[in-house]
Amino acid sequence: MTKYIVQRVLSLVPVLIVVAVVVFLLIHLSPGDPASVILGDEASEESVAELRSRLGLDLPLYRQFFVWFGGVVTGDLGDSIFMDMSVTEAFFSRLQPTLSLAVLAQTIAVGIALLLGIAAARRRGTLTDQAVMGFSLLGISVPSFLLGLFLILLFAVKLKWLPVAGYAPISSGLWNHLRYLILPAMVLGFMQAALIARMTRSSLIEALGEPYIKTARAKGLKPGVVTYKHALRNAFIPILTVIGETFGTLITGASVVESVFNVPGIGQLIVSSIQRRDFAVIQGSILLITVTYVLLNLAIDLLYGLLDPRVKLNGGRGR
Amino acid sequence: MASLEPIAVSAPPGRGRIAWRRYFSNPLLVTGTVIMSVVALLALLAPWTTSYDPYSIETLNRLQPPSGEHLFGTDQLGRDVFTRVVYGIRVSLLVGASVTAIAGAIGLLVGLASAYSPVCDHIFMRICDGLYAFPSILLAISIVAIMGPQTGNVILALTIVYIPSIARIVRSAALVVQEKTFIEGLRAQGAGVFRIMGLHMLPNVLSPLIVQVSFVFAVSILTEASLSFLGAGIPAPEPSLGNLLLDGKNVIFKAWWMTVFPGVFIILMILGLNLLGDGLRDFLDPGAGSNKRFAKRKNAVRRRRRRSD
Amino acid sequence: MSQAPLLEIKHLTTKFSTEQGIVKAVDGVSLHIDPEETVGIVGESGCGKSVTAESILRLFDEKTTEYGGQILFEGRDLLQLSEEEMRKVRGNRISIIFQDPMSSLNPVYTIGDQIMEAIRLHQRTSRRQAREKALELLRLTGISDPERRLRSYPHELSGGMRQRVMIALALSCEPRLLIADEPTTALDVTIQAQILELMNELKEKLQMGIMLITHDLSVVAQMCSRVIVMYLGEVVEEAEVTTLFDRPLHPYTSGLLKSVPQLDGRRKQKLYEISGAVPAMHEVEACCRFAPRCPFATELCRSKAPSLEEAEPGHRVRCWHYKDIQANGGGSDGSGLLVTA
Numbered sequence: 001m002t003k004y005i006v007q008r009v010l011s012l013v014p015v016l017i018v019v020a021v022v023v024f025l026l027i028h029l030s031p032g033d034p035a036s037v038i039l040g041d042e043a044s045e046e047s048v049a050e051l052r053s054r055l056g057l058d059l060p061l062y063r064q065f066f067v068w069f070g071g072v073v074t075g076d077l078g079d080s081i082f083m084d085m086s087v088t089e090a091f092f093s094r095l096q097p098t099l100s101l102a103v104l105a106q107t108i109a110v111g112i113a114l115l116l117g118i119a120a121a122r123r124r125g126t127l128t129d130q131a132v133m134g135f136s137l138l139g140i141s142v143p144s145f146l147l148g149l150f151l152i153l154l155f156a157v158k159l160k161w162l163p164v165a166g167y168a169p170i171s172s173g174l175w176n177h178l179r180y181l182i183l184p185a186m187v188l189g190f191m192q193a194a195l196i197a198r199m200t201r202s203s204l205i206e207a208l209g210e211p212y213i214k215t216a217r218a219k220g221l222k223p224g225v226v227t228y229k230h231a232l233r234n235a236f237i238p239i240l241t242v243i244g245e246t247f248g249t250l251i252t253g254a255s256v257v258e259s260v261f262n263v264p265g266i267g268q269l270i271v272s273s274i275q276r277r278d279f280a281v282i283q284g285s286i287l288l289i290t291v292t293y294v295l296l297n298l299a300i301d302l303l304y305g306l307l308d309p310r311v312k313l314n315g316g317r318g319r
Numbered sequence: 320m321a322s323l324e325p326i327a328v329s330a331p332p333g334r335g336r337i338a339w340r341r342y343f344s345n346p347l348l349v350t351g352t353v354i355m356s357v358v359a360l361l362a363l364l365a366p367w368t369t370s371y372d373p374y375s376i377e378t379l380n381r382l383q384p385p386s387g388e389h390l391f392g393t394d395q396l397g398r399d400v401f402t403r404v405v406y407g408i409r410v411s412l413l414v415g416a417s418v419t420a421i422a423g424a425i426g427l428l429v430g431l432a433s434a435y436s437p438v439c440d441h442i443f444m445r446i447c448d449g450l451y452a453f454p455s456i457l458l459a460i461s462i463v464a465i466m467g468p469q470t471g472n473v474i475l476a477l478t479i480v481y482i483p484s485i486a487r488i489v490r491s492a493a494l495v496v497q498e499k500t501f502i503e504g505l506r507a508q509g510a511g512v513f514r515i516m517g518l519h520m521l522p523n524v525l526s527p528l529i530v531q532v533s534f535v536f537a538v539s540i541l542t543e544a545s546l547s548f549l550g551a552g553i554p555a556p557e558p559s560l561g562n563l564l565l566d567g568k569n570v571i572f573k574a575w576w577m578t579v580f581p582g583v584f585i586i587l588m589i590l591g592l593n594l595l596g597d598g599l600r601d602f603l604d605p606g607a608g609s610n611k612r613f614a615k616r617k618n619a620v621r622r623r624r625r626r627s628d
Numbered sequence: 629m630s631q632a633p634l635l636e637i638k639h640l641t642t643k644f645s646t647e648q649g650i651v652k653a654v655d656g657v658s659l660h661i662d663p664e665e666t667v668g669i670v671g672e673s674g675c676g677k678s679v680t681a682e683s684i685l686r687l688f689d690e691k692t693t694e695y696g697g698q699i700l701f702e703g704r705d706l707l708q709l710s711e712e713e714m715r716k717v718r719g720n721r722i723s724i725i726f727q728d729p730m731s732s733l734n735p736v737y738t739i740g741d742q743i744m745e746a747i748r749l750h751q752r753t754s755r756r757q758a759r760e761k762a763l764e765l766l767r768l769t770g771i772s773d774p775e776r777r778l779r780s781y782p783h784e785l786s787g788g789m790r791q792r793v794m795i796a797l798a799l800s801c802e803p804r805l806l807i808a809d810e811p812t813t814a815l816d817v818t819i820q821a822q823i824l825e826l827m828n829e830l831k832e833k834l835q836m837g838i839m840l841i842t843h844d845l846s847v848v849a850q851m852c853s854r855v856i857v858m859y860l861g862e863v864v865e866e867a868e869v870t871t872l873f874d875r876p877l878h879p880y881t882s883g884l885l886k887s888v889p890q891l892d893g894r895r896k897q898k899l900y901e902i903s904g905a906v907p908a909m910h911e912v913e914a915c916c917r918f919a920p921r922c923p924f925a926t927e928l929c930r931s932k933a934p935s936l937e938e939a940e941p942g943h944r945v946r947c948w949h950y951k952d953i954q955a956n957g958g959g960s961d962g963s964g965l966l967v968t969a
Contacts, residue, residue, distance in 0.1 A: 018449030026461050137597075141590040143541045145548050146582045149568060153579075157572055211731040217687055218726075219746045219797070220718035233736050255456055256545050260568070270457060271549055274464040282461065290452050309736060309781045 004305060008298055019290050020072065023283050024065050068283065077284035082276055087284035090269060097167055098258070098265030100177070102250045104185040109192035109250075110243060116193075117200025117239075122227060124205060132197060139194020144253060148187045148260040155183060165262040184261040188253060192246045199242040203235040210234070237308050244300035348598025354591030358584070362409040371399035373406045373558050382574050392576040394566055403558040404581055410559045411540045411588060414470065418477040418539040423532045426482045430489025431520055434497050444490075447483035455480045459542055460551045468554045473546060477539045488531045492524040526603040530596055537592035544585050560585050633660040634701070634837045635684070635722075635805055641696035642676075642683045653679040655861040656697070658936075661805065666831065666838040668852035668869070670845065670884070676861040677841045681807045684839075685718050702804070720750040723798035727810040729790035733782040739766075739793050740778035746800045765796040768833075770826055788819035792826065799830060806831075807839045812847065824851055845888050849873065854942075857881050860917040863936060867943040877945040877954060879922045916948065924953055 059067070071078060077087035085093075120132035155162045167180050207213070208231045216230045217223075255267030262268075266285060273281040342348060377397035385392045391400035429447075433440040450458070462476035496519055505519070546552030547561025548568075555562055560581045567577030642654040654676045661667045669677045682688060684699055684706065699706040702721065706714065726732045734742060743762040747753060753761065759778070766774035769792040782790060791811060798806055808827065812820040824847065831838055840851055848855055848869065855872045857865040857880065865878040876882045916934055919925040928948050936946045947953075 014445050015448045015452060018445060019452055022449060022453070026465055137590065137593060138586075141537070141593050142586050143544055143589070145545060146564065146585060149564060149571065149578050150582060153571060153575060157575075211726060211728060212734040214687060214726065215732045215794075215797075216734070218685060218718055218724045220715040220720055220749055221745075222715065230734050234734070249454060253454070253456065255454075255460075256549065259549060271460065271551075274460055275550065277464075286453070286457055286461070289454065289457070293454070294452050307736075309783070 005302065008301060012294055012298060015294060016291065019294075020069055020287060021065070023286050023290075024068060072284075072287065077287070078280040080273075080278055080281045082273075082278045083281070087280050090281055091266065091285055091288055094264060094266045094269045096169070096265075097263050098254050098267060101181055101184055101188065101254055101258070101263060101265060102247070104178070104181055105188035105250055106192065106243075106247055107189075108185055109189035109196060109246070112189075113193040113196035114200055114239075117197040118204060118227075118232070120197070120201040121204035121208065129201075132201065136194040136198040136201075139191050139197075142190070143256075144187050144191060145256045145260050147190055148184065148257055151183050151187060152260075165260070167261075167263045180261075180263070184254075184257045184263055187260075188250055188257050191253070192250060195246055196239065196242055200235070200239050203238045204231060207231040207235040237304060240307070241300055241304060244296060244303070247296065342602065345598050345602055347594045348602055351591050351593075351595030351598050354587055355595060358408060358588055358591065359412065361405060362412055365405045365409055371402040373398060373402045374556055382570065384574075385576050391580040392574065394563070394574070394577055395570055400563070400577060400580060403563055404560070404584055407558040407560040407563055407581060408584055408588070410470070410553060410557065411543060411585070414474055414477070414543045414553075415536045415540045415592075417474045418481060419532055419536045421474070422478045422481045422485055422535060423528070425478070426485025427489050427524070427528060429482065429486040431493050431524070433486065433490045434493030434520065440490075443486065447486055450479070451483045451487075453480075455542060456545060459546055460549065463546060464551045468551060470553055470557070473543055473552050476546075477542055480542070481535050481539060485528070485531055485535060488527050489524050492527045493520040496520045496523045529603065530600045533592055533596035533599060537589045537596065540585070540592070541589055631663060634663045634665075635839070636660040636700040637680070637684070637697070638700070639697035640680065640683060640699060641694075642679050642688070643694040643696070644688070645692045645694075653861055654683060657858070657861070657863050658697075659856050659863060659866065661837045661839055663804070663837055664831065664835055665854065666828075666840055666852045668848040668855045669839065669841045669858060670843060670848055670855060671858035672843060674860075675858045677858050678809050679861075680858070681724060681809050681839065681841055684807065685722060685724055686714055687724075716750070719746055719798070719803075720801045721803055722805045722807065723801075723803040724807040724809065725791070725794045725798045725811055728814050729787055729794050730814070732794060733790060735782055738779055738781055739785070743778075743793070743797055743800060746797050750801045761800070762796075765800055766793075768799070768830070769793070769796045770822075771796070787815050788823065791815060791819075791823055795823075795826065795830070799834065802834055803836060805837045805839065807841070809841045810843070811840075813842070813844070820847075827851070845884060857884070862917060862946065863944070864918065864946045865944065866936075871943055875954070877939055877943070877950040878918075878947050879924055879953065880918050916946075924949055 068078065075088075077091075079086050080090050083090055116132045116135065120129040123129055152165070162183055163180055165180075169177060204227075208227070210231075213226060213231055216226045221230075254263075254265060255271055257263070258265045258267035259271055266289070270282065270285050270289075272278075273285070375398065377393075379397065381393060381395055381397045383389055383393040389399050389401065391404060394400055394403065429443050433443045459473075459476040459480050462479065463472050466472040466475070543552055543559065544561035544564070547559040548565050549561075550565065552561055553559035563581040564578060564585075567574065567581065571578055637657060637659050640654055640657045641652060644651045644653060657676070657680055659667070659669075669680065671677050683695060684701075686695070686706065690711075695707050697707070701717075706717065709717070733739070737745075740759065740762055743765060744755070744758040747758045747761050748755075762778060763774045766777055771777055771789060771792050777785070777789075777793075782793075785793065795811075806827075811827070812823050815823065827838065827840075828851065830836075838851075840847070842848060852869050855867060855869050856863055857872075857878065859880050865872070865876065865881045867875075867877075872881065873885065876885055914933055915931055916922070916925070916929040919929040922929065926949070932948075934946050934948045936944050938944050939950060
């Protein structure tokens with residue numbers, strides 16, 4: 001088992017390096033000179049040159065990469081160009097809202113999705129089933145920001161039940177904190193719920209069709225026990241993988257939702273940094289997020305190995 | 320009175336007829352194609368169905384609600400929303416189709432190459448893993464924002480983002496063929512790379528590829544709309560459904576029509592394409608469909624048949 | 629019959645609603661099993677033998693399945709019981725083992741868990757007692773090193789061992805009747821023999837009846853005292869095993885017997901094959917169902933369906949012409965039967 005863990009961690013290294021390179025190249029291969037973009041058209045030649053050397057932009061590209069990467073490995077992601085703080089500071093100060101949002105969204109999503117998926121699988125072919133499938137199809141067809149806009153129209157403009165946008169930290173009271181997050185969490189959660197419900201349903205249906213279910217019924221077990229103890233336990237493995245994967249996209253899909261609802265989280269940080277060309281922040285944040293994402297996937301893989309006694313941990317070219 | 324002949328299964332209808340029958344009995348596929356056809360038609364006939372210029376500004380007509388003159392109302396610069404929506408659909412379809420075609424072609428090649436040669440596999444899959452590790456929206460935003468917001472760059476960005484998913488599916492399907500022993504035999508006979516890839520792997524790969532490609536079409540429309548909404552996509556004043564929604568957001572309290580109509584059409588397109596993808600998957604591989612009601616019994620009978628034959 | 633039968637099936641019909649309409653997989657099947665008797669049910673795939681077996685325990689989805697007739701067991705008609713009462717019968721009074729041991733065990737639970745679940749379901753025992761019982765069962769079915777096996781997962785065992793586990797599971801509550809649906813078809817020939825012997829041993833030890841479903845006539849010869857031949861949802865012949873092998877009356881039975889390759893036959897002898905294929909279940913018409921493939925079929929056969937008659941005591945057959953066929957020697961020696969290439 002340890003060998004497996006080590007193997008997986010090591011295989012991450014090339015991925016992370018590729019990620020770092022891509023992130024770096026993205027920024028630095030852009031047409032136009034970053035320094036003059038930052039200072040604007042009216043800036044004088046000297047100030048541009050000065051900024052360039054200050055930012056280290058006059059070094060050859062590969063040296064810039066190593067300088068940056070060296071910093072990354074030792075934990076220094078550089079300083080923000082526009083904000084008066086280091087990238088790490090900027091990132092972690094915005095982490096909390098996004099985390100709250102993500103956790104809330106995921107809870108809503110998993111809760112609804114599991115219920116719907118199981119109901120659909122147990123009542124396959126009936127109206128319930130088709131309704132759930134319809135819901136799930138809708139979930140993946142509606143862009144998050146659009147849903148956000150529609151929900152705002154409904155709940156904030158027409159019904160006036162919830163605030164339109166904004167954010168209140170936990171310190172201002174849990175309910176207040178949640179008030180602002182409910183709409184964005186619903187939006188984020190909707191798409192996740194759709195995906196998870198779909199996966200739950202198909203996974204459970206497949207499990208219920210397996211021969212060992214017939215054996216279970218032939219033993220005289222009650223249908224509930226058969227479904228939950230035998231089928232679900234098997235079906236849960238792929239479901240869990242989907243939950244894990246969607247949590248990753250949740251954190252990142254938060255970008256758009258945060259923009260719509262003005263939640264000062266990481267998503268908004270990145271989007272505004274991209275628009276302002278704050279390279280250090282862009283690089284650092286994307287790197288951090290991607291690393292988290294990759295680590296999360298690793299955790300899921302390991303969890304998979306724990307849950308399924310059949311997992312043969314060989315190194316073949318798996319599908 | 321029974322006939323003299325042994326009970327035989329009636330002669331199967333021609334392949335074409337079977338295909339039509341299966342098409343029509345597949346509600347997903349039918350709905351999907353209907354929606355997309357309507358939308359596509361709308362887009363194609365744009366110059367004839369709309370009577371306004373999507374760019375002309377008429378400040379006197381600002382923010383009019385839907386009426387006989389302006390089916391979907393006007394926006395904050397007095398432009399007819401219906402016209403802009405239709406042109407926006409055009410843009411979405413254009414971007415979607417381009418991304419799908421290019422990413423599809425490149426993804427196909429990459430996937431086939433990866434399945435065929437372990438060397439290619441390692442290189443390409445590492446790159447794909449790296450790209451895949453990026454949240455697609457962020458990657459796309461970065462590319463566009465850095466290269467400059469232009470339609471061409473949007474297509475480029477989205478293509479880069481979606482190649483890995485296509486390559487992976489192709490690779491999986493091709494690997495299935497690869498691992499069958501007849502490939503060894505072919506290679507021993509001296510069959511060339513392209514022959515093996517083209518003649519033997521390709522057919523196996525086509526169905527999953529087609530299905531995946533329709534989903535990529537759907538998701539690239541979605542992502543393009545998101546990008547435009549964030550200001551990092553199709554530049555104003557060119558109409559894109561995402562742009563229209565961005566405009567609409569600023570006046571959401573006053574002009575609901577600027578949000579609802581573009582929104583509905585985005586949902587229609589994405590829904591249509593998703594339905595198409597689901598329907599295609601059922602159509603091309605009926606065994607794997609969601610209608611598994613008697614697949615279990617069929618399989619059991621099939622298995623037993625094979626054993627006692 | 630001196631004793632009351634253990635199981636008596638009277639005119640069982642099982643109908644499924646499918647996309648192609650209603651399929652009558654079992655059409656008016658009647659049979660009985662006496663206590664401590666092994667009865668074999670033979671036939672090709674699709675003849676309804678498994679459906680009959682699973683109908684006894686009502687394992688089908690009752691939203692799409694309709695049962696008719698009676699299944700009498702321990703003084704009650706199983707088809708009239710409520711679902712709850714039925715659950716008390718399953719795995720407890722009547723057990724069933726299936727063909728494919730590979731996938732018939734839940735892969736995420738240990739063998740021990742699965743056996744103990746069956747024990748504790750029908751009997752009030754503590755965990756420790758259940759564990760002891762489980763170990764005993766494993767030993768009974770000839771599994772070595774039972775303590776280790778108890779903690780193993782299904783995929784860690786070989787096919788033969790898995791089938792032994794299935795048998796242990798089935799016997800955990802000492803049922804009166806064991807239904808074995810092609811128990812050895814998925815196993816190697818050498819293991820087959822072991823499993824069959826094990827089943828015989830256990831039958832005697834636990835004094836239970838066995839309904840053995842198979843398409844393999846050699847298994848029938850080895851294990852059964854009586855045989856029932858099914859074709860397309862109906863019983864076409866029923867006899868004691870020696871009688872059936874010596875004097876088959878139904879053309880289908882003779883055909884089956886002829887199809888078994890002989891080890892001592894002449895080298896150039898072509899393998900006999902009953903012409904035609906088993907038609908799909910929903911395509912049968914009101915005539916003798918075997919008529920299309922029967923070398924002796926006449927107009928009568930093609931227009932009226934024969935019923936099951938008792939040709940001699942204990943030997944029933946469903947054929948218009950069995951007397952004539954037998955008189956002409958059209959039995960197992962091959963005269964009068966076509967040989968197809």
